[in-house]
Each structure stands twice: as structure tokens, then as C-alpha cells.
Amino acid sequence: MASKVVKRAYKYRFYPTGEQREQLARTFGCVRYVYNRALDERSRAWSQERRNITHAETDKMLTGWKRDPETEWLTEPSKGPLQAALRNLQGAFDKFWRKQAGYPTFKKKGRSKDSATYFSNCFTYRDGRIKLAKQAQPLDIRWSRPLPEGAVPSQVTVSRDARGRYHISILVEGTITEHDPTEVMVGLDAGITSLYTLSTGEKIHNPQHEKNDRAKLAKRNAHWRTNRRDRTTGPRRAKRSPRSTPASLTGAGTICTSSPLDWCAKTK
Secondary structure, X not given: OEEEEEEEEEEEEEOOOHHHHHHHHHHHHHHHHHHHHHXXXXXXXXXXXXXXXXXXXHHHHXXXXXXXXXXXXHHOOOHHHHHHHHHHHHHHHHHHHOOOOOOOOOOOOOOOOEEEEEEHHXXXXXXXXXXXXXXXXXXXXXXXXXXXXXXXXXXXXXEEOOOOOEEEEXXXXXXXXXXXXXXXXXXXXXXXXXXXXXXXXXXXXXXXXXXXXXXXXXXXXXXXXXXXXXXXXXXXXXXXXXXXXXXXXXXXXXXXXXXXXXXXXXXX
């Protein structure tokens, strides 16, 4: 049986520290700025001069932007994510020229997904821990599933969604085995008690994921309704005694009703 090398991405959630969160926020902003400025330069060159700016030219522009005193803050993050932003822009133009996608659009803060890609020279992977460039501590990754044995990440992409959750996508190379072709045929029948029944008599059990998910959904809806009812009603407020006017304001021997619209009558 032949083997084939493929690239696979494994996505995990991680929880950054306060310092890492600030550093990633600056990195996301720089990546968005480089992408938008390079897109603006390429669009202006084509609309005004009918000239196509290549990826190599935008890479030289990035070097000039870093040396410019007004944009010298581009030197704060790692160079990898900024170069990856230019590569992503080039890929967007390639899809546009092949008529596979529309013209690239500008990234907007709060509306576009924040992400930054680090190449192999911009992070370290040791003992199952990943540390990004210009960060002192490794990321607190929740390894929901292990990476393939012996796999070495070639690049990682950190992202932040609209809800403020952080994820990391790890790209590794793996080997898959291609099975030899066979001339054996088997019939397949969808059943009721079992998921499938093969012509060989083998039955595949139905895991009933939909039934289990329905039970979980009903439980969560009941919990949500209970919490909403508690927030709506709240604790019962204590009954307040009827409002009365002080004797110093009504005079001696004055009788005042609880309603502010009634008149106070003096007794003789």
C-alpha cells in the first residue's frame, strides 16, 4: 500500500494571560493595517496608473513602512504575521484573477475576524508547549486531542472571534496510507432499527446523536427559562407603610390621608 504526505490543521482553544492578550491585540491591529494599506496601494496603482503591484513590491513597501517614523510601531510585533498578511492578500488577488472570488475588501475592526499567522521561525514548539515570538510565556492551550505522534508544526495561526475567544490552528504534516483498489462490491441499505445494513448481513448501529442532542437542548432550555424568570421577577420587595404627613407640616390635631390627592381636614 502506498503512502501520501498531506498537511492537516488541528484547532484548539487557548487562554492568554493579560500581557499576552495585549500583545496579541497590537499584533492583530498591525496585521489589519498592513493588509489594508497594501490593498489600498495596489488598488490605487491599478486605477490611476494601470500598473499591477506584485507581492515582492509590497514586501519592500513593508520595510519602508517600518522605517517611517509615523508607522515605526509596526516593528513591535513579530515580522511573521505581517509578512503572512501580504501573502494572504496575494492569495486573495489570485482567487480574484481566477474568478473564484470577488475583489479583495478592506478589513474592519470588530467586523473582520482577527488572526495572525506565525511561521516556523516565529514560534517554538517544545515538550508539547508553544511559545510565540516576543512572548515570555507559552500559551495555555487546552489540548482536546493530541497531535499525531512525531508531528512537528510548520506554522500556527492564532485568532480571536467576536465573543473574545482565542483559538490556535496548528498546521502539521502527516502520512496517510492509500489502500489498494479492490473489485469486491457490497450493497448498502438504510434501516430503521439500525443505521445501515450491508448485503453481507453486517449491521451498523445507529448512534442516535440527534436524540441525545435533543435531550441536551431541552435541558438547557429549561435551565435558561428558570434563570430568565429569576432575573425578571427578582426578590419580592417588602410592603411599605402608607405615606403620612409629619405633624410639624399639618399642624396639631391634623388628620392626613394616605393619598396625596386628598385634602387634610382639621379637627376642632
